[in-house]
Amino acid sequence: MGRGGIRKGAGRPKGQGKYNEPTKPIRIPESMISDVMKYLSIKGYKLPLYASTVQAGFPSPADDYIEQQLDLNQHLIKHPTATFFVRAAGNSMVGAGIHSGDILIVDRSLNPKSGKIVIAAIDGQLTVKRLSKTSKGLFLKAENDQYQAIKINDASDVVIWGVVTSVIHKV
Amino acid sequence: MGRGGIRKGAGRPKGQGKYNEPTKPIRIPESMISDVMKYLSIKGYKLPLYASTVQAGFPSPADDYIEQQLDLNQHLIKHPTATFFVRAAGNSMVGAGIHSGDILIVDRSLNPKSGKIVIAAIDGQLTVKRLSKTSKGLFLKAENDQYQAIKINDASDVVIWGVVTSVIHKV
DNA sequence: CATTTAGAATAATGTACATTATTCAAAAAA
DNA sequence: TTTTTTGAATAATGTACATTATTCTAAATG
Numbered sequence: 001m002g003r004g005g006i007r008k009g010a011g012r013p014k015g016q017g018k019y020n021e022p023t024k025p026i027r028i029p030e031s032m033i034s035d036v037m038k039y040l041s042i043k044g045y046k047l048p049l050y051a052s053t054v055q056a057g058f059p060s061p062a063d064d065y066i067e068q069q070l071d072l073n074q075h076l077i078k079h080p081t082a083t084f085f086v087r088a089a090g091n092s093m094v095g096a097g098i099h100s101g102d103i104l105i106v107d108r109s110l111n112p113k114s115g116k117i118v119i120a121a122i123d124g125q126l127t128v129k130r131l132s133k134t135s136k137g138l139f140l141k142a143e144n145d146q147y148q149a150i151k152i153n154d155a156s157d158v159v160i161w162g163v164v165t166s167v168i169h170k171v
Numbered sequence: 172m173g174r175g176g177i178r179k180g181a182g183r184p185k186g187q188g189k190y191n192e193p194t195k196p197i198r199i200p201e202s203m204i205s206d207v208m209k210y211l212s213i214k215g216y217k218l219p220l221y222a223s224t225v226q227a228g229f230p231s232p233a234d235d236y237i238e239q240q241l242d243l244n245q246h247l248i249k250h251p252t253a254t255f256f257v258r259a260a261g262n263s264m265v266g267a268g269i270h271s272g273d274i275l276i277v278d279r280s281l282n283p284k285s286g287k288i289v290i291a292a293i294d295g296q297l298t299v300k301r302l303s304k305t306s307k308g309l310f311l312k313a314e315n316d317q318y319q320a321i322k323i324n325d326a327s328d329v330v331i332w333g334v335v336t337s338v339i340h341k342v
Numbered sequence: 343c344a345t346t347t348a349g350a351a352t353a354a355t356g357t358a359c360a361t362t363a364t365t366c367a368a369a370a371a372a
Numbered sequence: 373t374t375t376t377t378t379g380a381a382t383a384a385t386g387t388a389c390a391t392t393a394t395t396c397t398a399a400a401t402g
Contacts, residue, residue, distance in 0.1 A: 008351090008396090008397095009351085009395090009396065009397090010350060010351040010352070010395065010396040010397070011350085011351040011352025011353065011394080011395065011396075012351080012352050012353040012354075012393060012394040012395060013352085013353075013394075013395065014352085014353060014354095015353090016353080016354085016393095016394080017353070017354050017355080018354085018355090019200035019203075021200050021201060021202060022200070022201050022353095022354095023198040023199060023200050023201065023354080023355075024198065024199060024201060024204060024387090025196035025197065025198050025199075025355085025356080025357085025386080025387075026196065026197060026198075026199045026204060026207065026208075026386090027194040027195065027196050027197075027384085027385060027386075028194060028195060028196075028197045028207075028211065029190035029192050029193070029194050029211070030192060030193050030194065030195060031192060032190075032211060032214075032215065033195060033197060035215050036197065036199075036207060036210065036211070037197075039207065039210055039215075040199065040200070040203060040207070042251040042252065043203075044203060044206050044210075045244040045248070045251065047248070047251065047254055047255055047256060048255045048256065049255070049256040049257070049258065049274065050255060050256065050257045050258075050297075051258065067258070070256055070274075071244070072243045072244050072247060072248070072339075073216040073242070073243050073244055076243060076339070077216070077218070077243070080213040080216065080218065081213065083218055084218055084219045084220070084221060085218060085219065085220040085221065085241055086220070086221045087220065087221075087222065087238070096342055097268065097270055097273075097340040097342065098342075099268055103220065103241075117342045126221075164342055165341070165342070166339055166340065166341050166342065167339070167340040167341075167342060168243075168247070168337055168338070168339055168340075169268045169337065169338040169339075169340060170336070170337050170338075171267055171268065171269075171288045171335055171336065171337065171338060179366090179367095179381090180365090180366065180367085180381085181365060181366040181367070181380060181381040181382070182364080182365065182366075182380085182381040182382025182383065183363060183364040183365060183381085183382050183383040183384075184364075184365065184382085184383075185382085185383065185384095186383090187363095187364080187383080187384085188383070188384050188385080189384085189385090193383095193384095194384080194385075195357090196356080196357075196385085196386080196387085197356095198354085198355060198356075343402100344401100344402090345400100345401080345402080346399105346400080346401070346402095347397105347398105347399085347400075347401090348397105348398095348399085348400090349396105349397095349398095349399100350395100350396080350397085350398095351394100351395085351396075351397100352393100352394085352395085352396100353392100353393080353394080353395100354391100354392080354393070354394095355390105355391080355392075355393095356389105356390090356391080356392095357387105357388105357389090357390085357391095358387105358388095358389085358390090359386105359387090359388085359389090360385105360386090360387085360388090361384100361385080361386080361387095362383100362384080362385075362386095363382100363383080363384070363385095364381100364382085364383080364384095365380100365381085365382085365383100366379105366380080366381075366382100367378105367379100367380085367381105368377105368378095368379090368380095369376105369377085369378085369379100370375100370376080370377070370378090371374100371375080371376070371377085372373100372374080372375070372376085
């Protein structure tokens with residue numbers, strides 16, 4: 001027989017699902033399913049950024065000192081469709097913190113203003129230089145005295161590819 | 172009346188969906204839906220990495236010169252659950268390409284071997300130094316002559332937080 | 343009275359199905 | 373014959389629903 005009757009408070013308790021919040025089914029292309037699962041499992045690659053100057057003693061990184069949660073892609077790439085990477089070669093820009101082998105993040109949608117570090121194709125050769133506009137004209141300057149500044153004029157075959165926003169240096 | 176009858180080849184043609192491949196509904200926590208959508212729209216943040224030394228003239232980045240497709244998170248972070256970021260302060264490690272204000276990527280799961288750059292808490296103060304094991308003992312050395320090496324012994328209150336794998340420098 | 347048990351209640355989750363979008367071609371109209 | 377129309381065919385997509393998981397308590401049991 002039924003042992004029924006109303007019983008308040010029964011039922012599976014809320015908030016014990018995998019994500020501890022409501023979910024919705026979203027269609028994902030099959031080739032991306034595993035990537036998306038991974039992305040979800042680490043909560044969108046949002047990792048803690050700690051403040052550098054910390055006072056107390058530390059057994060382990062404590063949540064109290066988290067400055068913010070950071071996703072490298074979102075933090076470093078503002079215009080995904082206009083961004084690409086280039087590997088730097090040579091030491092002409094060490095003064096700007098760019099070493100040989102570093103990966104440069106380049107945004108093609110940014111305006112190459114004077115003072116910005118840009119990727120330029122000079123006669124078909126890619127280089128990274130600082131753009132400098134003076135009364136004498138527009139120049140591409142290395143951050144290293146051993147290199148000569150290159151003057152840009154209509155005759156010179158120079159194409160600015162984009163503006164360098166960050167440098168990734170492996171140690 | 173019906174104008175019916177069998178007609179082969181009719182129907183919406185395959186491969187004109189948003190992703191041009193079959194999809195499956197996957198449950199996504201509501202707070203992550205927009206993130207996942209964005210992630211999908213740019214195909215998982217995989218952006219082109221170009222070779223630095225290019226020969227031909229370039230009207231625009233050409234596919235022929237793509238070295239590989241890169242996702243910064245996947246490229247820089249091998250152990251997401253063990254990785255965190257710290258902002259560097261001071262100039263004791265400029266020799267290693269670490270400038271004040273840079274974001275350091277730190278992997279706690281890597282073994283802090285001699286020669287590696289590590290994040291250490293010395294008496295509760297976070298610092299970045301190179302670990303050096305010599306016949307005289309274990310040291311934390313700055314990459315800058317103005318700073319004194321710190322000897323690690325049992326008495327000293329030093330905790331190694333993790334190994335620095337990469338440096339992100341904004342220009 | 344103490345213990346066990348069979349639904350009742352509700353959250354979490356995966357997938358079947360209904361809906362929408364699009365193209366094709368037979369039949370109707372011109 | 374040429375053009376137009378309308379239902380057939382099929383892909384794409386969103387969501388309702390069925391299923392599963394979990395906890396609670398009234399009733400049954402001893």
